[in-house]
Amino acid sequence: MYGELRNVPLADPEPDARRFIDVLMGRAEGGSVPLVEYLVDEVVMAPIVTELLGRDWILGQDRASQRAYLDNFIAFWLYMGYDFVRFEQSLGFDVRRMLAPDTAIGSQKQRAWLDEHKGAIQSWADFERYPWPSVQDMDFFPFEYINAHLPDGMGLMTCHAGGMFEHLSQIMSLEGLCLALYDDPDLVRAVSDRVGELMVSFYRHLLDLDRVIAIFQGDDMGFRTGTLVAPSALREYVLPWHKRFSSMAHGRGIPYFVHSCGNIEAVLPDLIDDVGIDGKHSFEDAILPVEAFQARYGDQIAVLGGLDVDTLAASSPDVVRHRTRFLIEACGARGRYAVGSGNSIPSYIPVENYLAMVDEANE
Numbered sequence: 001m002y003g004e005l006r007n008v009p010l011a012d013p014e015p016d017a018r019r020f021i022d023v024l025m026g027r028a029e030g031g032s033v034p035l036v037e038y039l040v041d042e043v044v045m046a047p048i049v050t051e052l053l054g055r056d057w058i059l060g061q062d063r064a065s066q067r068a069y070l071d072n073f074i075a076f077w078l079y080m081g082y083d084f085v086r087f088e089q090s091l092g093f094d095v096r097r098m099l100a101p102d103t104a105i106g107s108q109k110q111r112a113w114l115d116e117h118k119g120a121i122q123s124w125a126d127f128e129r130y131p132w133p134s135v136q137d138m139d140f141f142p143f144e145y146i147n148a149h150l151p152d153g154m155g156l157m158t159c160h161a162g163g164m165f166e167h168l169s170q171i172m173s174l175e176g177l178c179l180a181l182y183d184d185p186d187l188v189r190a191v192s193d194r195v196g197e198l199m200v201s202f203y204r205h206l207l208d209l210d211r212v213i214a215i216f217q218g219d220d221m222g223f224r225t226g227t228l229v230a231p232s233a234l235r236e237y238v239l240p241w242h243k244r245f246s247s248m249a250h251g252r253g254i255p256y257f258v259h260s261c262g263n264i265e266a267v268l269p270d271l272i273d274d275v276g277i278d279g280k281h282s283f284e285d286a287i288l289p290v291e292a293f294q295a296r297y298g299d300q301i302a303v304l305g306g307l308d309v310d311t312l313a314a315s316s317p318d319v320v321r322h323r324t325r326f327l328i329e330a331c332g333a334r335g336r337y338a339v340g341s342g343n344s345i346p347s348y349i350p351v352e353n354y355l356a357m358v359d360e361a362n363e
Contacts, residue, residue, distance in 0.1 A: 001352075002355050003317050005355060008052070008079065014153060015083040015153040016153050017084050017213045018213075019034070023335070024302035025278065025336070026335060026336050033328045033332035033337060034082075034083055035338060035358060035362070036339065037082065037340045037344070038218065038259050038341070039344040040344070040345040041344075041346050042347075044346075044349055055075060058072070066142065066145070067145060070145050071149070074151070074154075080358050081361065084156060084213060084214075085155075085157070086216060087143065088159050088160065088218070089142060090162050091133040091202060094120050095119070095170040116173055116175055118173055118176065119170070119171055119177070121172050122173075122176050127191065135202055140205055143209060144209065154211075155213030156209065156212050157212075158209075158215065158216065159206075159217040159218065163219020164199070164219055164238045164241045165219050166219055169228065174228065192238070203249075212254060214249070214255045215249040215257070216257045217258055218259040219260055220260055223261075224287060227266055228262070243275045246277060250276065255302075256278055257278060257280070258275075258277045258279070259280075260281075261343060262284075265288075272300050279302030279303065279336075280297070280302070282305070282342065282343050283306040283308070285308040290303060290307075290342065294331050298334055298335075301336070304338050305338070305341050306340075306341075307320070307323055307324060307340065311323055312353050313348055317352050317353055317356035325360055328360075339357075340361075
């Protein structure tokens with residue numbers, strides 16, 4: 001069904017989260033190039049769990065169903081060859097969304113598009129009545145369960161789902177944020193500070209977990225040709241909070257990796273030199289292929305992933321294998337590199353293409 005798979009699922013996985021971090025931090029040389037991934041959609045994960053791992057796929061809101069789901073979640077990352085489980089959840093920020101059925105084959109979910117024109121906060125009156133979430137009301141059970149049930153050698157890479165810019169631009173809407181940056185910067189500051197402080201409190205809980213090996217924060221700040229708002233606005237309202245999160249991770253003795261889509265070249269020096277990121281994820285060949293990024297920045301930070309999602313979505317398994325092998329040999333040879341997708345594994349990625357990538361990486 002999925003072509004010839006030589007290496008996955010692994011018969012006897014031996015995860016080594018310590019080596020994974022050592023490779024990305026430049027403390028280990030030689031050996032295999034590790035796998036990395038940001039997110040894998042359940043539409044891709046579920047058939048692998050049921051058909052290749054022989055486990056029942058269980059969804060539900062009660063604790064027993066949650067435990068069964070998380071057991072499957074851990075097993076997926078383990079038997080695909082990862083040294084870690086990556087898991088994220090978010091505080092319940094209220095945003096305006098437009099919903100439509102997911103057209104990916106086998107998906108029962110809906111896709112959500114943010115209202116880019118009218119946010120939940122457009123004025124000070126909106127700010128005062130906005131239903132800000134409480135960290136005290138957050139259910140950290142999934143994080144705690146994964147942390148307590150990781151197999152020997154595995155670690156937990158985690159973060160608050162959604163980053164500073166994402167939440168700021170979602171709560172105010174991208175258009176509303178752009179207008180407020182000129183019309184009412186104090187309101188932008190107030191929203192940014194409230195979101196940032198909530199995320200700091202969230203991270204205090206996550207960093208208490210003893211199996212966390214890295215904070216891998218997502219925050220999409222760019223598009224094809226540049227940042228979504230002026231770099232000066234990111235420096236003013238967003239990057240100082242990333243610096244705070246980075247400092248918290250470093251204070252715990254673990255790295256801070258950032259996933260950001262788009263062309264963020266204008267603020268990369270800020271992220272590297274001021275924020276202190278230890279690695280970058282999310283690459284698109286049309287912007288800058290990962291091997292070119294690594295040639296430019298690989299002596300300063302780790303490089304994570306890079307197999308373009310367009311290749312994963314629209315190419316054959318053989319093409320995916322060829323590109324995976326190229327990245328392992330070209331980027332892996334330089335060090336501080338882990339192979340994986342350029343962005344994530346969304347629902348429309350053919351399962352056989354995802355498996356071709358991880359099978360080749362485990363060769």
